[in-house]
Amino acid sequence: MKKFQTTGWRILIAIFIVWSGLSQSVPLRLSQDLWPPYIMNSAYGSGIAYDLVTSALDSAGYEFEYTVKPWSRVLKETLGGQNDVIISLWKSEQRERDYLMTDMYMYNNMVFISRSDTNFEYESLENLKGMRVALINNYAYGGNLREYPEMISIRSIDLPNSIRQVLTQRADIIVADEAVGKWTVKEMRVEKNKLYFSHSYLDSTPLHAAVRRDHPQAQKIVSALNQYFKNHAPEKLKELKTKYGLSE
Numbered sequence: 001m002k003k004f005q006t007t008g009w010r011i012l013i014a015i016f017i018v019w020s021g022l023s024q025s026v027p028l029r030l031s032q033d034l035w036p037p038y039i040m041n042s043a044y045g046s047g048i049a050y051d052l053v054t055s056a057l058d059s060a061g062y063e064f065e066y067t068v069k070p071w072s073r074v075l076k077e078t079l080g081g082q083n084d085v086i087i088s089l090w091k092s093e094q095r096e097r098d099y100l101m102t103d104m105y106m107y108n109n110m111v112f113i114s115r116s117d118t119n120f121e122y123e124s125l126e127n128l129k130g131m132r133v134a135l136i137n138n139y140a141y142g143g144n145l146r147e148y149p150e151m152i153s154i155r156s157i158d159l160p161n162s163i164r165q166v167l168t169q170r171a172d173i174i175v176a177d178e179a180v181g182k183w184t185v186k187e188m189r190v191e192k193n194k195l196y197f198s199h200s201y202l203d204s205t206p207l208h209a210a211v212r213r214d215h216p217q218a219q220k221i222v223s224a225l226n227q228y229f230k231n232h233a234p235e236k237l238k239e240l241k242t243k244y245g246l247s248e
Contacts, residue, residue, distance in 0.1 A: 159184050
């Protein structure tokens with residue numbers, strides 16, 4: 001009986017080892033919506049956030065498959081088990097319940113873009129008194145921006161439209177993510193000396209990756225990502241900003 005029990009345990013251990021090896025060899029499924037220059041399809045590459053997170057997974061020995069999908073579908077499929085890793089998202093209480101979140105690996109800094117002849121800098125909402133501010137329809141701005149009654153809100157359909165409004169003096173300033181703003185200006189081929197990006201921020205939001213909670217290696221994946229972010233993210237981000245033409 002004792003010999004049988006010992007043999008049985010050995011078989012179970014062997015099965016577990018084989019299963020563990022197989023589970024590690026199954027490629028992780030990564031998914032994200034397009035969000036240039038963080039997530040995109042271009043001659044430059046697949047984006048800053050994509051490059052950083054996939055470099056972290058690659059360094060930890062993970063294989064992965066990547067698909068671009070609408071944002072609502074990315075969230076739903078990760079929650080439902082059809083996707084394993086979300087490359088970039090902001091943290092909320094609900095998302096912390098739904099997914100296993102990594103540490104922050106970069107910030108989304110919301111800056112003010114103005115014409116170079118004004119060089120607008122931000123200290124408080126009172127600086128916006130009487131200013132014509134181009135705001136994109138249905139865009140959720142931080143800092144209670146939309147609630148400030150003393151500014152003049154100029155409606156805009158998207159960021160390129162806002163940039164054109166400032167250049168043609170139909171608006172005074174724009175609020176945009178710094179990297180997104182610089183990328184859009186570059187893609188529009190606007191001369192660098194035409195626009196000024198403030199050194200001050202309206203707000204700064206941490207960006208994270210996330211893993212579905214019921215993945216058998218969820219905690220291990222998050223730990224590997226966190227370790228890479230801690231040791232390599234600052235230097236890697238400098239490299240990526242140069243790669244995508246966003247360095248100063």
